[in-house]
Amino acid sequence: MFDIAEELNRWFDQGRDFAVATVVATRGSAPRGPGAALAVDSHGTAIGSVSGGCVEGAVYDLCVQALQDGRTVRERFGYSDEDAFAVGLTCGGVIEVLITPVRANAPVFQVFRSGVSAADRGEAAALARVYRGPGELLGRALLVHPDGSYEGSLDGHPELDRTAAEEARAMLDTGRTGTVEIAEDGTRCPGGVTLFVESRVPPPRMIVFGAVDFATALVRAGKFLGYHVTVCDARPVFATRVRFPEADDLVVDWPHRYLRRTATDERTVLCVLTHDAKFDVPLLETALRLPVAFVGAMGSRRTHEDRNRRLREVGVTDRELARLRSPIGLDLGARTPEETALSITAEIVAARRGGTGVPLTGSGTPIHHDVDGREEGEARGRAAA
Template identity: 80%
Template structure:
């Protein structure tokens, strides 16, 4: 649902009733992950997608039915060899879709409307729903804000507005949902949690699906060079909030990087020490100049960020590695550095180089190998976000640097 928050908030403000189908679990080679959503209003208008086209028609019908009868349903779609014309995923995966009507006259209508409004404003929020369990609880929602306030309730007995510290006043199921939602909100994750009937976190009883909407992860590009302009565009395409930083004011200008969210004139290491980063942050060092690189990477490789990569030839990398060891970085810290940055695509132009860098960032996040899928036998889709070391050789356009 929060996947479509901007458009659904507009629908809610216009007083439209609609139904939302949300992917709550995935198995095998499914095209879209948990949180992907499709919505249908009473006019028949459709937005979003749950499968890239495989089962959209059937999900549309489920949404129309939910609008008519007001019932939340959980539907499973998979591949069937027995019936070639069955509605399913031709890719061989399995998805479970929770279809929820959102109407002003329903108990959770206000909770959903509040959640969509907050998400559309860019606030950090989570919505926990019962995806599997007693019929009376199916689809019930609990909204959790970043400051711990919450609204709604999964058992229908709590009106909301309390803070997380008031957990003893909540029913057991709501206490568990609140704790799980806050944990996933802090991690920026969306997914399912198995809980028992008494609300404890253990398999069996019910399945709680938690959607989160958090600010986009950061990509900080150090070095206001031509390659940076192309990388800014790639980063924005991947959903990052992109900052360009360079100590040289003549190069770090808004006209040169109009698509960047921020352009900062500062020494890279000083800016990195003062700005906010987290476990999703990506740092791309494109300066390949020791006076910038060494103090910057000394700081970067000691931060708990998702990715640190640096541009330069293999000779530049060897010199950089030696200098970083001289300033005290350990083998473990240096192992986090992806240098030369990017996957081996034979890139030449700034755009091709940006694509190779973006590809390595995605591979690192999703646990990909970077090898061609043709003949590889490796999974097409990976289940979780991981950060793995990918042993790749990279040809850089500026190999003579």
């Protein structure tokens, strides 16, 4: 739901009633992941998407029905369903969707409003909703903040709320969206409950070192992928807003000095485009010892070998060097800055998602690498049965 927070925030401000359908679970080759949402207001206006088109019509109708009767429902769509040809996912996947009415008198109204407002401001928060459990609790929600405080209640029992808030906070700490089960003991709910937790954290950082022509295109590509992009260069004549109008931050400083003082985390991507030893060596010596997601450096293969030699001389170990993506980018035959930016971001996505970078045609590898290949095969087998 947080993926349409900006539009939903406007709907709240305008006093609109609406119903929101959220993907809470997927199996196989589903077109969109958990958290994807479609909302429909009382005038029939729709925003967002849950399947990229496969089942949008059916989900739209369920939202309209939820607005009329005020009931939260859970529905499953998939190629193996008996109505597959009417609303099925022809890509062979299965999605489960939670449809919740959000009206002024709804129990979740204020919780959803606070969550959407926080997401629209770019603040970290987790929305925990009952996905499976006693029927009267379906769709009930808590909004959990990074400090562990929370708004709302699942069933009025503080014990269940505290347990749910702790589980949601743990997922928020790592920026994960997905389901978590809370056992019956301690919850007062026979059979326990399953929560769908949607986390919203500030966007990951991409730091581009070297205000060169290739960096201009990489900034645009990084923004397109949802990164908060910083450009850092020690030369003020190059690191200018005129050259990098789309960068979130421009920093004039020696790259290694800036990297030592700025905040990074396990989602941060570092792209070194300077290919100049006086910048690269102290910068990479620092970068390769940080717990970041990706460290890549531009340069020819000769530059790469020379840079590795210099890094070993300053004490960088082979294990640390193995983290370095150099020369940066996938082999696309790129020539222009835009093609090079595509090559670099393609490698970043592959590293993040576990992709191989080989063409899908004839490869036989899973299209979605965060999907269990065995389950994908089973889902297809059931569909064919």
